[in-house]
Amino acid sequence: MGDNPGMNWNFTKMHGAGNDFVVLDGVRQTIDMTPERARALGDRHFGIGADQILLVERATRPDADFRYRIFNSDGSEVEHCGNGARCFVRFVHEQGLSDRNPLRAEIATGILVLDEGDDEQVTVEMGSTRFDPAALPFDTAGLASQRQGEDTLWELELDTPAGVPAKVLLSAVAISNPHAVQVVDNVDTAPVAVQGPLIETHPRFARRVNAGFMQVVDRHNIRLRVFERGA
Numbered sequence: 001m002g003d004n005p006g007m008n009w010n011f012t013k014m015h016g017a018g019n020d021f022v023v024l025d026g027v028r029q030t031i032d033m034t035p036e037r038a039r040a041l042g043d044r045h046f047g048i049g050a051d052q053i054l055l056v057e058r059a060t061r062p063d064a065d066f067r068y069r070i071f072n073s074d075g076s077e078v079e080h081c082g083n084g085a086r087c088f089v090r091f092v093h094e095q096g097l098s099d100r101n102p103l104r105a106e107i108a109t110g111i112l113v114l115d116e117g118d119d120e121q122v123t124v125e126m127g128s129t130r131f132d133p134a135a136l137p138f139d140t141a142g143l144a145s146q147r148q149g150e151d152t153l154w155e156l157e158l159d160t161p162a163g164v165p166a167k168v169l170l171s172a173v174a175i176s177n178p179h180a181v182q183v184v185d186n187v188d189t190a191p192v193a194v195q196g197p198l199i200e201t202h203p204r205f206a207r208r209v210n211a212g213f214m215q216v217v218d219r220h221n222i223r224l225r226v227f228e229r230g231a
Contacts, residue, residue: 007037012091013048016083022050023091026057027066035075042073051231054084056092064106065098072230079108080176086122089114109176126175135174139204156180158198164191168199173212178229180205181212187225190215196227 009031012023022041024031038053040046050073057067068088070081089103093116102115113125131151133140144155146169153169160166173179180199184190190213199211211227 007040011041011048012095013050014054014087014091016086019051019081019083020049021052021054021084021087022048023054023087024056025091025095025097026055027097031055031057033069033071035071035077038071038077039073039075042071042075051228052078052081052084054081054088054091056088056097059106061106063104064111065100065104066092066106068105068107068112070107072228074230076230077108078177078230080112082124082126082175085112085114085124089116089122107176112176130174131172132174133172136172136178136180136209137206138172138178138180138209139206140172143204156199156202156204158195158202160191160194160198164194168195170199177210178205178207179210179212179226181214184213184215187213187215187223190225192225192227200227200229 009024009029014021014023033053033055041048041053042050052073053071055069055071057069059065059067068085070078070084072078085105088105092098092103102113105112105114110127115123117123133154140154146153151171153171155167156170157167168182170180170182173181192213196211200208208229210229213225215223217223
């Protein structure tokens with residue numbers, strides 16, 4: 001494929017909640033994934049096209065069944081993807097790599113427990129959520145803040161064009177991977193395309209961040225749009 005002639009691999013195209021993935025079996029075929037190759041696969045014009053590349057490998061730790069690696073379409077390797085994890089366990093079962101259920105997947109930050117039910121629904125045990133800027137990491141030194149319940153909102157200034165709010169209030173949320181979430185009135189009209197990349201690449205996020213736009217529907221439901229890091 002292009003400048004990567006060694007990429008003669010079998011793959012499966014999958015999606016979860018609109019996130020689309022190229023899924024590769026690194027157990028039964030040898031795959032040397034590099035940032036350049038991940039970018040080539042993820043390219044929607046000259047490659048296959050995907051938000052992320054998911055790689056199934058043999059586990060490197062005794063308490064895991066497989067290793068689960070995730071590469072964004074920009075070539076960067078990241079810690080975790082929940083929608084990808086659902087596709088991961090379905091792929092492992094459908095490809096006959098294992099019939100074990102639940103499945104324990106090794107990721108960069110620990111172990112995920114994945115359970116595929118009889119109704120074909122997949123449950124992912126995501127681990128504990130931390131509202132801790134240091135876990136992202138997010139440099140909050142000198143930023144104005146305000147308490148909201150048990151959470152702290154941080155005021156971040158963005159270099160936005162005229163007509164788009166330049167200041168946003170963000171909550172730091174770590175669920176194996178980093179999220180900066182703001183509350184908006186309506187996710188359909190939120191300036192995701194403008195503010196999203198500015199938040200993702202803001203220098204206060206040393207490893208970049210997923211920018212979330214959350215609309216509270218009621219006490220039990222929310223709507224969420226995410227500008228994904230590296231995608």
